Amino acid sequence: MTTRIAIAGAAGRMGKALIESTHKNSDTTLAAAIVRPTSSLVGVDAGEFGGLGKIDVKIVGDIAAVVDQFDVLIDFSSPAATLANVKICAAHKKPIVVGTTGFSDAEKAELLSYQTQIPLLLSANFSTGVNLCFKLLDIAARVLGDEYDVEVYEAHHRHKVDSPSGTAVRMGEVLANALDRDLKKVAVYGREGQIGARPRDTIGFATVRGGDVVGDHTVMFMADGERVEITHKASSRLAFSNGAVRAAIWLQQQKNGLFDMQDVLGLR
Structure with a gap:
């Protein structure tokens, strides 16, 4: 089964690596790439932005516009954006892999509250x-x-x-x-x-x-x-993006709850 992945924070360095990892993984397909609504990248082909050539996936500025097109969201954006995205994912029962850092204690508590509604995977590092x-x-x-x-x-x-x-x-x-x-x-x-x-x-x-x-x-x-x-x-962000894609494939098969890469790799 192919996992359809959406990437939030697609304009960043990790976002670009995630586009490459998702596109090159035989078990995944890039379903959506999401950036800030004001970004100049809105409308650009995600593959061309990622240096992969045209793949007919346009970068969008609104996750709500593509929420029915993906199975799992990988989010490497910002704390505020991630909290907005996880709320939408919970409403539509979409698993989310979170690589965003810099959450305050209150923000992290809010994020973790969604583990009862969807599979939520949070890791400080996906390598x-x-x-x-x-x-x-x-x-x-x-x-x-x-x-x-x-x-x-x-x-x-x-x-x-x-x-x-x-x-x-x-x-x-x-x-x-x-x-x-x-x-x-x-x-x-x-x-x-x-x-x-x-x-x-x-x-x-x-x-x-x-x-x-x-x-x-x-x-x-x-x-x-x-x-x-x-x-x-x-030496390359692909070490992290490849791991995040691996986590997304794994997370699609899980029930509601909180997970991290230790679970994905069987290191518990």
């Missing part, structure tokens, strides 16, 4: 490699325990608007859960000045922005005499 790292981090933290200092480093391109990255935050959540800590209480986002000795239960985050870095993440477990590092480096 198979990154999700394997999440699993490895959980194992490492439980094995190494409180005897190791833990730090999270991430680097992204100059255009990324949120900091730290959603992936880095998720890594912190995995670590805090494994170590039985409250991330909101122990997270440290940058250091400056005479800060004193490092508290053992701290989970530190360091952020770098510049150039065209797609995404680098490293978690360091440091103790006297040794250091363990778990690193993932992405």
